Amino acid sequence: MPLSGTSPATRRSTCRLRTNPPRARPRPPPITVAECENPSSRGVSRRRLLGGGAAALGATGLGWGIHAVAERVDPTAAIDGGLTEPFFGTHQAGIATPVQAHAQFVGLDLRPGARAATLIGILKVWTDDAARLANGAPALADTEPELAAAPARLTVTIGLGSGAFAAADVVGDQPPWLRPLPAFPIDKLDDGWGQTDLLLQVCADDQMAVAHAVRVLLKNVRSLVTVRWSQHGFRHARRSHPEGTTMRNLMGQVDGTVNPDPATDFDELVWDDGAGVPWLAGGTSLVLRRIRMELDTWEEIDRSGRELIVGRTLDTGAPLTGSSENDAPDFAATDRYGIPVIPPSSHIARAQPFGDRERFHRRAYNYDDAPGPGQTSNSGLIFAAYQRDVDAQFRPVQQRLAEFDALNQWTTPIGSAVYAIPPGVTSVEDYLGSSLLDGRT
Amino acid sequence: MPLSGTSPATRRSTCRLRTNPPRARPRPPPITVAECENPSSRGVSRRRLLGGGAAALGATGLGWGIHAVAERVDPTAAIDGGLTEPFFGTHQAGIATPVQAHAQFVGLDLRPGARAATLIGILKVWTDDAARLANGAPALADTEPELAAAPARLTVTIGLGSGAFAAADVVGDQPPWLRPLPAFPIDKLDDGWGQTDLLLQVCADDQMAVAHAVRVLLKNVRSLVTVRWSQHGFRHARRSHPEGTTMRNLMGQVDGTVNPDPATDFDELVWDDGAGVPWLAGGTSLVLRRIRMELDTWEEIDRSGRELIVGRTLDTGAPLTGSSENDAPDFAATDRYGIPVIPPSSHIARAQPFGDRERFHRRAYNYDDAPGPGQTSNSGLIFAAYQRDVDAQFRPVQQRLAEFDALNQWTTPIGSAVYAIPPGVTSVEDYLGSSLLDGRT
Numbered sequence: 001m002p003l004s005g006t007s008p009a010t011r012r013s014t015c016r017l018r019t020n021p022p023r024a025r026p027r028p029p030p031i032t033v034a035e036c037e038n039p040s041s042r043g044v045s046r047r048r049l050l051g052g053g054a055a056a057l058g059a060t061g062l063g064w065g066i067h068a069v070a071e072r073v074d075p076t077a078a079i080d081g082g083l084t085e086p087f088f089g090t091h092q093a094g095i096a097t098p099v100q101a102h103a104q105f106v107g108l109d110l111r112p113g114a115r116a117a118t119l120i121g122i123l124k125v126w127t128d129d130a131a132r133l134a135n136g137a138p139a140l141a142d143t144e145p146e147l148a149a150a151p152a153r154l155t156v157t158i159g160l161g162s163g164a165f166a167a168a169d170v171v172g173d174q175p176p177w178l179r180p181l182p183a184f185p186i187d188k189l190d191d192g193w194g195q196t197d198l199l200l201q202v203c204a205d206d207q208m209a210v211a212h213a214v215r216v217l218l219k220n221v222r223s224l225v226t227v228r229w230s231q232h233g234f235r236h237a238r239r240s241h242p243e244g245t246t247m248r249n250l251m252g253q254v255d256g257t258v259n260p261d262p263a264t265d266f267d268e269l270v271w272d273d274g275a276g277v278p279w280l281a282g283g284t285s286l287v288l289r290r291i292r293m294e295l296d297t298w299e300e301i302d303r304s305g306r307e308l309i310v311g312r313t314l315d316t317g318a319p320l321t322g323s324s325e326n327d328a329p330d331f332a333a334t335d336r337y338g339i340p341v342i343p344p345s346s347h348i349a350r351a352q353p354f355g356d357r358e359r360f361h362r363r364a365y366n367y368d369d370a371p372g373p374g375q376t377s378n379s380g381l382i383f384a385a386y387q388r389d390v391d392a393q394f395r396p397v398q399q400r401l402a403e404f405d406a407l408n409q410w411t412t413p414i415g416s417a418v419y420a421i422p423p424g425v426t427s428v429e430d431y432l433g434s435s436l437l438d439g440r441t
Numbered sequence: 442m443p444l445s446g447t448s449p450a451t452r453r454s455t456c457r458l459r460t461n462p463p464r465a466r467p468r469p470p471p472i473t474v475a476e477c478e479n480p481s482s483r484g485v486s487r488r489r490l491l492g493g494g495a496a497a498l499g500a501t502g503l504g505w506g507i508h509a510v511a512e513r514v515d516p517t518a519a520i521d522g523g524l525t526e527p528f529f530g531t532h533q534a535g536i537a538t539p540v541q542a543h544a545q546f547v548g549l550d551l552r553p554g555a556r557a558a559t560l561i562g563i564l565k566v567w568t569d570d571a572a573r574l575a576n577g578a579p580a581l582a583d584t585e586p587e588l589a590a591a592p593a594r595l596t597v598t599i600g601l602g603s604g605a606f607a608a609a610d611v612v613g614d615q616p617p618w619l620r621p622l623p624a625f626p627i628d629k630l631d632d633g634w635g636q637t638d639l640l641l642q643v644c645a646d647d648q649m650a651v652a653h654a655v656r657v658l659l660k661n662v663r664s665l666v667t668v669r670w671s672q673h674g675f676r677h678a679r680r681s682h683p684e685g686t687t688m689r690n691l692m693g694q695v696d697g698t699v700n701p702d703p704a705t706d707f708d709e710l711v712w713d714d715g716a717g718v719p720w721l722a723g724g725t726s727l728v729l730r731r732i733r734m735e736l737d738t739w740e741e742i743d744r745s746g747r748e749l750i751v752g753r754t755l756d757t758g759a760p761l762t763g764s765s766e767n768d769a770p771d772f773a774a775t776d777r778y779g780i781p782v783i784p785p786s787s788h789i790a791r792a793q794p795f796g797d798r799e800r801f802h803r804r805a806y807n808y809d810d811a812p813g814p815g816q817t818s819n820s821g822l823i824f825a826a827y828q829r830d831v832d833a834q835f836r837p838v839q840q841r842l843a844e845f846d847a848l849n850q851w852t853t854p855i856g857s858a859v860y861a862i863p864p865g866v867t868s869v870e871d872y873l874g875s876s877l878l879d880g881r882t
Binding site: 078079080081101102143144145146147150152205206207208211212214215218219222226227229230231232234235236237238239240241242248250251252295296298299314315366368370371373374375376377379 | 519520521522542543584585586587588591593646647648649650652653655656659660663667668670671672673675676677678679680681682683689691692693736737739740755756807809811812814815816817818820
């Protein structure tokens with residue numbers, strides 16, 4: 001089928017998946033993830049929900065609606081809506097996944113009275129919804145199933161704040177780094193963007209897929225949670241640039257050049273091995289910072305000033321001592337007057353990790369919301385950093401940047417939160433968070 | 442150059458455009474739109490701004506930044522960031538233009554004391570900025586030129602509210618339909634989404650291009666205007682579906698099936714011929730309505746109920762009397778009990794134009810903003826309708842829908858504004874709105 005494709009997948013579902021045969025042929029009932037788990041789960045009439053004749057929980061990512069136009073497809077054209085990223089795996093998706101064009105980060109609080117059973121219920125619903133939606137299939141109680149048909153590499157990533165550990169009475173299992181970052185002098189934090197009990201991170205190359213997934217994930221648990229904040233982020237559209245192009249932020253800078261390699265660095269830097277906190281093996285942490293950009297004053301700086309502030313050129317993102325983006329910066333290089341080519345106060349000099357162990361994985365998105373009264377722009381960066389140990393990796397780098405970074409004058413952290421990211425699930429019998437919560441009811 | 446392409450263009454710039462030669466060769470200074478108009482305009486050091494060696498105001502849409510990665514391009518891959526839509530033409534772009542994935546509609550008010558000269562100044566700046574940005578070139582005072590390099594079919598469309606006519610003392614030239622729509626009983630209008638003096642409509646397939654263009658367009662006139670509202674809209678991502686697929690809204694419905702054809706219908710239905718209002722020849726009107734979707738109650742309706750409410754099937758968007766999306770609805774058809782197959786109260790029955798003259802061109806976008814306290818979603822439709830005559834085309838249809846439309850229970854208009862859309866410009870000596878404003882200072 002030319003409409004769909006499957007992106008390089010290293011992880012595989014253990015559920016038996018079947019694609020739906022064409023309409024004209026006799027059609028056996030499709031097998032769904034939930035049926036593998038529990039044939040009568042959640043009391044929704046699936047027959048009616050899936051009755052459109054085109055339901056599919058297929059490895060091809062094809063579902064409803066998109067069928068209607070398949071005949072019109074030009075087979076030489078790239079149609080990306082059907083591309084999927086695997087949901088099942090030892091790690092959650094959305095971290096090592098090649099970064100998608102759109103993201104929604106949603107911070108949720110448990111309603112008063114929530115207990116371990118409440119949290120387990122939420123995580124089971126989210127696991128089931130996410131598995132289906134990532135595969136291009138409607139969620140079980142999906143009332144807009146056609147919107148699920150083009151997942152566009154959808155991933156759903158779930159995080160737990162310390163409030164979730166308290167509600168479930170498992171504070172003793174909380175990783176030691178799961179607490180607020182220290183107050184940095186540069187911060188102007190607004191609790192409206194602050195720490196929440198739960199985090200949903202939903203990413204896809206199509207904002208339609210993101211919006212639909214967020215709606216499904218929220219409405220199914222709305223009696224149990226409240227939404228504190230919802231942050232939409234974007235990068236360049238898929239196929240707008242050659243694959244692998246580093247993003248630019250709305251200050252115009254190439255942003256995120258140095259990142260660990262999922263293939264070689266993640267076991268050391270990102271994925272927890274369970275040595276300290278056994279249930280977290282395969283999981284990680286997320287530091288989510290909302291950083292406002294002061295574009296009105298930034299635009300007063302000329303290009304060479306901007307390049308000295310960051311330590312990289314604006315056109316290619318090369319360090320000031322190099323000629324292309326991925327050249328290693330030479331912080332010792334000086335000009336003929338003995339002045340460092342890359343100023344020691346520049347962002348890349350100050351952000352430089354002290355040793356390999358301080359590296360972390362960044363997956364930032366731009367935001368550009370409606371300006372408030374008297375404003376021209378309301379823009380910035382949703383900075384998402386993943387690392388095994390917030391205290392050992394993220395904190396020292398952030399501490400140095402907060403103490404001094406030439407860029408600080410034009411960037412203001414206004415939101416900050418830290419989450420434990422449970423490991424992934426490899427089986428449909430499992431749910432995200434089970435290694436922490438099983439047997440706790 | 443594999444990085445870029447030009448979409449089918451029926452309009453051509455009358456400015457002499459040159460692409461930039463490769464870096465290695467001797468490079469004559471690039472010719473820019475502003476130089477055609479006024480070699481010393483606006484007092485910005487262009488040499489510094491354009492000094493990166495890769496400036497181009499080229500028909501290929503190539504500019505800064507993207508050069509750095511061009512060598513990595515796989516020539517068989519589709520890289521769409523460099524695609525451009527023509528800016529110059531007898532009509533403004535962004536109306537007949539094949540609809541892009543993202544839009545930002547910005548409503549602006551003139552600051553007190555604005556006069557015709559103020560308005561002319563704003564429109565000249567916007568014309569120059571839009572011409573450059575649509576072509577993949579930085580605006581003249583663009584402080585983030587790299588963000589201009591991938592316009593992704595950027596269009597900028599400018600509209601005038603009645604406040605602009607009052608400020609410029611040209612109320613006598615106001616088209617008769619340029620006034621608030623009558624209050625419909627279904628409306629719950631919030632002036633925060635209401636009529637403004639000016640409108641910017643910025644569309645592209647990449648939200649980065651939209652965000653950058655909006656920033657440039659606003660910052661250059663911020664001493665003259667205030668932003669009342671800024672509405673971000675989206676449809677399915679480019680290449681997520683086969684070209685020409687009708688969008689779905691966040692209720693899951695195929696939305697916008699019946700639209701006039703730019704090639705055959707726009708002269709009659711969309712483009713003003715200047716007979717009544719001479720300066721408007723080649724222009725049109727925009728009705729912009731913000732329509733909240735009541736998704737929480739909508740999801741209580743089952744599929745067959747939803748299909749009867751709209752009059753179309755959910756899977757393909759076919760009318761209930763047809764089998765594919767573009768089949769003409771048969772409103773006379775009845776079932777074996779004599780009951781109409783398409784209910785007379787359904788949305789498509791009520792929205793049916795009385796005669797060809799009541800048709801208009803729709804270019805709607807979804808919105809999905811952060812939910813307010815206690816909300817699960819904050820979603821809806823940014824309904825944009827273009828027509829020669831609001832009173833003769835849009836109003837009667839909207840009046841009938843307001844009187845009765847089965848869908849009204851789940852859709853609430855919360856914003857409404859009407860704008861005159863001046864004709865396009867065909868020469869760099871011209872500016873948008875000149876046919877109304879020239880000689881009025």
